[in-house]
Structures are given as C-alpha cells and as structure tokens.
Amino acid sequence: MTPKKLKAAAIGGGAAGIASQIPLLNFVNCLCCALVVGGGMLAVYLAMRDEPPAPATPYGDGAMIGVLAGVVAAVVGTIVAIPMTMIVGDPMEMIRGVMEGIEGLPPEVLDAMSGEEAGAVAAFGAVTFLVSLVVDVIFSAIGGVIGAAVFHKKPSA
DSSP, X not given: OOHHHHHHHXXXXXXXXXXXXXXXXXXXXXXXTXXXXXXXXXXXXXXXXXXXXXXSOOHHHHHHHHHHHHHHHHHHHHHHHHHHHHHHOOHHHHHHHHHHTSTTOOHHHHHHHTOOOHHHHHHHXXXXXXXXXXXXXXXXXXXXXXXXXXXXXXXXX
C-alpha cells in the first residue's frame, strides 16, 4: 500500500467518521450507512485521481482502500463522539427521559437504563466501538469497490 493510498484512506475515513457524529447529519447513515460508503468512495477517488488509465478495474485496491478508510472512520468517529456527547448531551439520557413519560413501563426498565457506573459506561463504549469498527469496515469496503468501478479510468479505444 503506497503512502498516497494510505493518505487517501485517512482523509476519506476521517471525513466519514466526523460526518457520522454531527447531529442531524448522522441520520444520513440510516440510509445503508451512506456516510461510511461515501467515505470509502472518497478515499478511492483521492487515491485513483492521478492514476493512468488501465484496462482492468482495480476492485481489490478499491476494497483495500475502503477497508482502511472504514478503520479510520471507526476510530475517528469514536474519538469525535466524546466531545459531541458533552456538547449535545448523552443520547441514553434523552431516551430515558422519553421512556419516563410512557405509562405502564416497569420501573426495572428505567433502572436498567440508569447504570451510571464507570465500568458499565466503559464496556458500552468498547462494544459500541467494536460494532462500529465491523460495520464501518464492511460498508466502507463496499464504497471502495463502488468507487473503483466509478472512478476507474479506462484506456481510449
């Protein structure tokens, strides 16, 4: 993997990771992880924009760049989520506030959601990162393959 491709993966993955944590914009990810797929496509575009035309489409390179962009997106998204939670507020507290208004909800459910122990928060953060890592890598690799197909330059006939 060349430094140019690594840099492209870092930029594409970083853009996807940051965009995935911006309030309201992060809902775009509900559409088949569109921001993460777009990050993989951006990474492949940046990596292939100066490449000479080739007869075969480099799907493998696109997938590899997408995988690296997915790893970067998961790491950057996790890092950016920390200050965003401080600014916007904890989403679990918002959900708990909504659930308190539901009549007939057993109190055990609310008690289970109010686990404020540091160990529970750390475990939840670790699980969230691992799930994000897997999902981001898969969908960013898909974006990388799509990007390779779209941005590949074919030789003139």
